[in-house]
Amino acid sequence: MKLTFLGTGTSHGIPAIGCSCPVCTSSNPHNKRRRSSLYVESGDAHLVIDTPPDFRDQVLTFGVTRVDAVFITHIHADHIFGFDDLRRFCYMQKMVIPVYGSGATMDGMREKFRYVIDESIWRHSAPQVTFNDMSPRDRVQVGELEVQPVEVPHGPMTVYGYIIRHGAKKVGYVPDCSALESPVVEQFQAVDVMILDALREAPHPTHLCLPQAVDLLQQIGAPQSYITHVCHDLEHEETQARLPTGITVPYDGFQLTT
Numbered sequence: 586m587k588l589t590f591l592g593t594g595t596s597h598g599i600p601a602i603g604c605s606c607p608v609c610t611s612s613n614p615h616n617k618r619r620r621s622s623l624y625v626e627s628g629d630a631h632l633v634i635d636t637p638p639d640f641r642d643q644v645l646t647f648g649v650t651r652v653d654a655v656f657i658t659h660i661h662a663d664h665i666f667g668f669d670d671l672r673r674f675c676y677m678q679k680m681v682i683p684v685y686g687s688g689a690t691m692d693g694m695r696e697k698f699r700y701v702i703d704e705s706i707w708r709h710s711a712p713q714v715t716f717n718d719m720s721p722r723d724r725v726q727v728g729e730l731e732v733q734p735v736e737v738p739h740g741p742m743t744v745y746g747y748i749i750r751h752g753a754k755k756v757g758y759v760p761d762c763s764a765l766e767s768p769v770v771e772q773f774q775a776v777d778v779m780i781l782d783a784l785r786e787a788p789h790p791t792h793l794c795l796p797q798a799v800d801l802l803q804q805i806g807a808p809q810s811y812i813t814h815v816c817h818d819l820e821h822e823e824t825q826a827r828l829p830t831g832i833t834v835p836y837d838g839f840q841l842t843t
C-alpha cells in the first residue's frame with residue numbers, strides 16, 4: 586500500500602486567512618497545510634478518504650489521476666466541499682464512482698449535493714457517483730484493498746475513521762476525533778500505520794490535542810505513527826523535534842509505503 590497525505594491541516598488550513606502568526610507566515614513549505622485527506626493506492630486500487638475544499642489543488646499538485654472509490658469520514662465542510670471535482674475522474678475513467686460513509690453522512694451528502702442525484706435539477710457536468718450507506722459491520726472491497734469503518738466520537742457527533750487492509754498490512758486513519766475509548770484502541774492495536782487527529786497543544790472540545798494523541802498512539806503501538814488535522818499552533822519542525830521516536834508529523838504530499 587502506498588499512502589499520500591493530500592492534506593494535513595485543520596478546517597481553516599494553514600496559513601489561516603488573515604493570520605500573521607509565525608507558523609502562518611513561515612517560509613517552510615512544511616508549515617503550509619491543506620485540509621485533511623488521504624490517498625491510498627495498491628495495484629489497480631486507488632481510493633481517497635475525504636474530498637476537502639482543496640481537493641482540486643491537492644490532486645493536481647500530488648499527481649492523482651485515478652480514484653476508484655471515495656470514503657467520507659463525516660460531513661463537516663473541511664472534509665467534503667471539494668466533492669464536485671470528482672467529475673473529472675468520472676469523465677476520465679468513464680465510470681460511476683462509489684462513495685461510502687455512515688448512513689448519517691450519506692444522508693448529509695444527498696442533501697448537500699442534491700444536484701448529483703436529483704434528475705429534476707441534474708446538471709450534465711455533475712459527478713456520476715453513488716452514495717452507499719456503510720454500517721460499522723460492513724467491509725468494502727476496492728480491488729485488493731479492504732476498507733472497514735470504525736465509529737469514533739467527534740465532540741457531540743459520531744463519525745468514521747477507517748482501517749484499510751491489504752493482505753496482512755493494515756492502516757488506521759482517524760482525522761477528526763475527540764477521544765478513543767479502550768475497545769476502539771484495541772481495534773487499532775494491530776495496525777502497521779496509525780494516523781490520528783492532533784489539533785494543537787491545548788485541549789479542544791471536538792478534537793484530540795497533541796498530548797492526548799501521543800498517549801493514544803503509544804497505547805496503539807503501531808510501528809509507524811503519524812498525526813494530522815494540525816492547526817497553526819504547531820510549528821512543523823519544533824513539533825517533530827519534541828515528539829517521541831516513532832511518531833511523525835507529516836506534511837502535505839508526504840508519502841509512505843507499507
Ligand SMILES: [Zn+2]
Pocket residue numbers: 595596621661663664760761814
Ligand atoms: Zn475536520
Ligand SMILES: [Zn+2]
Pocket residue numbers: 600601604605606607608609610817
Ligand atoms: Zn496563524
Ligand SMILES: [Zn+2]
Pocket residue numbers: 659661739761
Ligand atoms: Zn470535523
